[in-house]
Amino acid sequence: MTGQHSTDRTQQIVVTVSYLACLVGSMIGVGVFGGTRIASAAGGALAPDATLLAPASAAFSVWTVVYAGLAGYTVLQWFPAPASADRQRRLRLPVAGTMLLNAAWILVVQAGWLWASVAVIGVLLALLSRVFVILVRTRPAGMLERVLVDGSLGLYFGWVCVATAANVAAALTASGFDGAGIDPDWWAVAVLAVVGAVGVVLAARSGGRIAVAVAIAWGLAWIAVARWDGAPQSGPTAVAAAATAVVVLGVAGALRLRAATRTVSAIP
Secondary structure, three states, rough: HHHHHHHHHHHHHHHHHHHHHHHHHHHHOOOOOOOOOOOHHHHOOOOOOOOOOOOOOHHHHHHHHHHHHHHHHHHHHOHHHHHHHHHHHHHHHHHHHHHHHHHHHHHHHOOHHHHHHHHHHHHHHHHHOOOOOOOOOOOOOHHHHHHHHHHHHHHHHHHHHHHHHHHHHHHHHHOOOOOOOOHHHHHHHHHHHHHHHHHHHHHHOOOOOOHHHHHHHHHHHHHHHHHHHOOOHHHHHHHHHHHHHHHHHOOOOOOHHHHHHHHHHOOO
């Protein structure tokens, strides 16, 4: 076995072990192994009714798709062609790192350390940003890789963008932050505007990557539902979240369509 092949094999094992750790962490997070469900952990600070930026419970079903996609990615990176591809060599360790951080976040929340969870999700977001740059700068080797790698990791990144905002809001609220004289509704609207701006920038930088935009819009839509139908109710937050979701999806779709049109027009 050559040195490069040995490195590839080591990285493949690291990815696989990291995915298993991530999977076990997710099971702890939903109470399979006796752990406290995330919505009830840390005194309920991350429950759907804890802050104006908390999504409705149904939003978290996105994790089923993300975990399934990560499982597919973990299997795919063992195949001979992806194993030796430069793109996969650049992706493996950062992706493994995100999976370990995912598990760490769940354990930290279970322990009730909300500000530590903010630090963990911040590092997770930074590492997923690095993964996103690699995806944008390289090309997938076929449709299977486009779906299992670009699609799954795009959903993962987009969702964490929204989850980070919700996590920070939860930590601030649990710490007694009262808005510094500014109405909570407008704090929420301002944060949603930032999330929307991030979604638009990511779409512009990636030529309209749909998976990222869909995950961001998904999270925003469920924030809108939670604030419209659930407690605490907030009309401004619900409207802002819904409008931001539409903008992010619309911009990504328009950029994607323009890119496809250019590709077709370039064909002789």
